[in-house]
Amino acid sequence: MYDVIVIGSGPAGLTAAIYTTRANLKTLVIAGVKWGGQLMLTTLVENYPGFPEGIQGPDLMMAMRKQAEHHGAEIVDADFTSADFSKRPFSITAGDKTYEGKSVIIATGADTKWLGVPGEKEKIGRGVSSCAPCDAPFFREKNVVVAGGGDSAMEEALVLTKFANSVTVIHRRDEFKASKIMLDRARKNPKIKFVTNTEIVEVLGQDKVEKVKLKNNQTNEVTDLPVDGVFVAIGHMPNTLVFSAKGPLRSEASGSAFGRKDIELDEQGFIKVHDHTRTNQEGVFVAGDVHDARYKQAVTAAGFGCMAALEAEKWLENQS
Ligand code: NDP
Numbered sequence: 001m002y003d004v005i006v007i008g009s010g011p012a013g014l015t016a017a018i019y020t021t022r023a024n025l026k027t028l029v030i031a032g033v034k035w036g037g038q039l040m041l042t043t044l045v046e047n048y049p050g051f052p053e054g055i056q057g058p059d060l061m062m063a064m065r066k067q068a069e070h071h072g073a074e075i076v077d078a079d080f081t082s083a084d085f086s087k088r089p090f091s092i093t094a095g096d097k098t099y100e101g102k103s104v105i106i107a108t109g110a111d112t113k114w115l116g117v118p119g120e121k122e123k124i125g126r127g128v129s130s131c132a133p134c135d136a137p138f139f140r141e142k143n144v145v146v147a148g149g150g151d152s153a154m155e156e157a158l159v160l161t162k163f164a165n166s167v168t169v170i171h172r173r174d175e176f177k178a179s180k181i182m183l184d185r186a187r188k189n190p191k192i193k194f195v196t197n198t199e200i201v202e203v204l205g206q207d208k209v210e211k212v213k214l215k216n217n218q219t220n221e222v223t224d225l226p227v228d229g230v231f232v233a234i235g236h237m238p239n240t241l242v243f244s245a246k247g248p249l250r251s252e253a254s255g256s257a258f259g260r261k262d263i264e265l266d267e268q269g270f271i272k273v274h275d276h277t278r279t280n281q282e283g284v285f286v287a288g289d290v291h292d293a294r295y296k297q298a299v300t301a302a303g304f305g306c307m308a309a310l311e312a313e314k315w316l317e318n319q320s
Helices: 011-022 037-041 057-070 132-139 151-160 180-188 247-253 298-319
Strands: 002-007 027-030 074-076 080-084 090-094 097-106 110-112 143-147 166-170 192-195 198-204 211-216 222-226 229-232 236-238 284-286
Touching: 002 011, 002 090, 002 298, 011 027, 011 037, 011 057, 011 097, 011 298, 027 097, 037 057, 057 074, 097 298, 132 151, 132 229, 143 151, 151 166, 151 180, 151 229, 166 198, 180 192, 284 298
Parallel strands: 002 027, 002 097, 027 074, 097 284, 143 166, 143 229, 166 192
Antiparallel strands: 080 090, 090 097, 110 236, 198 211, 211 222
16 A cells, blocks of 8 residues: 555656655655656756756656655556546556555656648658657758747757758748747758748658648648658647546547546646646646646656645645
8 A cells, every 4th residue: 555656757756756755655656668758758958957067858867766766666667557536545557456545646747749630640750750859860861841839849940950951840820839049049040941821731651751741721722842751849648548538538538447536637638736736536636747738847847746745745644
């Protein structure tokens, strides 16, 4: 029996575990087979406080994991599959084992949002990617496009310029969500071109990406652009599918055993926060990108992890 089961092992989950273990609470982290969250797919992180020269994303996550383990967190590298919140203690299943916890902190993060256009899905890993730091070296002296108009798109484009011949940012509007500094940096880079008011409507090619079909949403003009790679940087989807049979994710979740006692989601599928990291289920707390559609930073996720741990601690104290 654990005092706290943390589901997820990104900055939110591991920070929560550091705090709960230091509060002498018996803590289990369901880390997932691919533990560590999105920072494991990143290279240099320059905005996490305490590292004046920056730190590699995987190094930061390894340090957080070691810190949680140092304080006594048990970490299971298995994927979370289901939860039963209908009775206490809660039961959480990961791999072929079920664990019992007096409280739960959900920190399952968010995943890449894809365009959902024909030809995209089957070419993931064959020219379609969502991670320039991971895949940019495969596009040395090639021509690529980046979909999106936020900071992620600018960052992906800038990373790609280190390898590719040309990078074209395709954005569906002519205004950008990206911060001024990132947009300016991208605009100043001679390898980056911008095509606005334009959507990628199809990814074309036999076995790999050969071109994209573009549609100007002002003129409806459709053109083909020959490219070798498509980087999708249009935001993220919260990993909440397994927590609720209601809401926008219902169709995939319904019929499964996961909805036995639901965690309430908002209209975009993020976990709804009721009061300081509390969910609609008493004893179940939430931290990080799985509820935060606004900031989505490693440092804010870590902050939410801390908050959820302190709330869980206080709640557990009141139970006895
Ligand atoms: P954002 O939500 O900020 O931007 C997503 C972009 O993708 C928008 O321009 C949006 O268009 C576009 N988009 C969304 N859906 C589609 C679609 N179906 N088809 C075409 N385009 C689409 O997400 P980001 O991932 O860029 O950023 C998330 C957060 O992380 C932000 O707070 C950002 O500041 C932060 N971040 C910071 C970085 C840094 O500081 N180094 C690096 C990366 C991210 P539209 O504008 O029309 O809605």
